[in-house]
Amino acid sequence: MSGERATHARPPRLLKVACLLTLTSLALICWAILHPVPLAVIAAMSIGQGIGAIGAALFAWVVLRDLRSSLRSGLAKRAAPTDAEGEADQGAGAGSETPK
Amino acid sequence: MARCSLRASPVEVSALGFVALVLSALSAVFIVWFLVRSPPLTVGKKFQLFFALFALPTTAALIGNVGNLETTKTVHFCGSCHVMTSHVHDLQAPDSRSLASLHGRLQEYAEEACYNCHADYGMYGGVTTKLGGMRHVWDFYTGDWERPDHAAPALYKPFDLRRCTACHDPLRKGAPLEHQVHAEKLRTLEISCASAGCHGPPHPPWSPAVVR
Numbered sequence: 001m002s003g004e005r006a007t008h009a010r011p012p013r014l015l016k017v018a019c020l021l022t023l024t025s026l027a028l029i030c031w032a033i034l035h036p037v038p039l040a041v042i043a044a045m046s047i048g049q050g051i052g053a054i055g056a057a058l059f060a061w062v063v064l065r066d067l068r069s070s071l072r073s074g075l076a077k078r079a080a081p082t083d084a085e086g087e088a089d090q091g092a093g094a095g096s097e098t099p100k
Numbered sequence: 101m102a103r104c105s106l107r108a109s110p111v112e113v114s115a116l117g118f119v120a121l122v123l124s125a126l127s128a129v130f131i132v133w134f135l136v137r138s139p140p141l142t143v144g145k146k147f148q149l150f151f152a153l154f155a156l157p158t159t160a161a162l163i164g165n166v167g168n169l170e171t172t173k174t175v176h177f178c179g180s181c182h183v184m185t186s187h188v189h190d191l192q193a194p195d196s197r198s199l200a201s202l203h204g205r206l207q208e209y210a211e212e213a214c215y216n217c218h219a220d221y222g223m224y225g226g227v228t229t230k231l232g233g234m235r236h237v238w239d240f241y242t243g244d245w246e247r248p249d250h251a252a253p254a255l256y257k258p259f260d261l262r263r264c265t266a267c268h269d270p271l272r273k274g275a276p277l278e279h280q281v282h283a284e285k286l287r288t289l290e291i292s293c294a295s296a297g298c299h300g301p302p303h304p305p306w307s308p309a310v311v312r
Contacts, residue, residue: 008141011134015141015149019131022153026124029157029164033117036171037180038237045165052157059153063146 008066018058025052116167120160127156172230173215175204181240183253184214186307199294199302217302218255221262232256245308252306261286264293 028048032040113121130152139145171177179188190196191204191213204213219229235256244250270279270286278298285291293299 010138011141016135018153019135022157023128023131026128026157026160029161030121030124032168033113033121033164036168036177038172038177038233038240041168041172041177042234042237045168049161052161056154056158059149063150066141066146 012062014058015062018055018062021051021055021058025049025055114167114170116163116170120164120167123156123160123163127152127160169226169230172233173212173219175211175213178214181236183240183245187303190304196304198304199299217263219263221260221266248308250308252308258289259292259294261289261293268293 025048028040028044028051032044032048130148134145134149134152175188175191178184187200190198191201193201194205196202200213200217203209203217209216215229219225220232222228236253239253265286268279269275270283282291282298286293291298294302
């Protein structure tokens with residue numbers, strides 16, 4: 001994995017929030033299993049899952065954002081050499097039009 | 101459902117609950133490691149995070165839900181609201197002659213005795229029962245049940261006699277004559293199995309003293 005290109009040197013803050021939300025959600029789920037009283041079960045099945053869903057959505061958002069930015073940078077890299085070639089061609093064309 | 105006890109703990113956890121706990125622990129360990137170490141976010145780390153933030157918690161939640169729904173059927177769960185203490189004591193009393201206790205002490209009924217009689221009948225009975233249970237929970241947490249003159253806990257709608265007749269069909273071959281005679285009135289809800297002169301109230305009078 002060490003050879004992989006990192007999209008972020010450190011995890012973005014949004015991802016840390018997603019981690020904390022997921023931990024809270026897991027805590028509520030475990031509470032309901034270990035101490036099954038009505039309040040715990042209702043909290044786990046409503047608040048817990050809601051928080052977990054928000055955490056997963058934030059993670060998905062971070063991944064999609066990274067994908068979008070890497071796509072954009074890929075496109076920009078592809079476009080850059082084409083532009084340089086285009087400029088070179090223009091330069092050559094301009095040279096051929098020099099008066100005889 | 102199979103239940104196992106966690107060693108050095110009085111907590112009883114169902115097999116499904118145990119699986120959900122293990123999945124939650126795996127997920128939590130990775131998340132904590134990730135938060136503490138804050139490694140660079142590579143594609144590999146994103147895959148690992150996909151499991152830790154989505155796949156494992158979702159599976160744990162789904163399995164936990166099934167386990168929780170099974171747990172909510174148990175007498176232990178119903179009795180965890182202290183207003184039910186009086187009824188649960190009677191249900192499990194070996195010398196009680198109440199209708200609830202006679203049923204609740206049957207081996208096949210014992211663990212889910214409350215649910216077996218009080219769940220709604222029909223295809224969506226489980227769902228409507230749980231939704232109705234939410235109202236009981238609301239009443240439990242919003243009412244002052246320790247007030248001496250508080251009314252006894254009561255059903256919000258008439259008891260569904262199909263819960264009785266599903267097992268005790270009044271028209272089955274060999275059914276007691278009294279059942280056969282009253283079958284039509286039971287069907288039209290003119291009388292109830294728990295009417296005075298028939299089987300009487302299924303539970304003894306509610307005792308707030310036991311609650312306190």
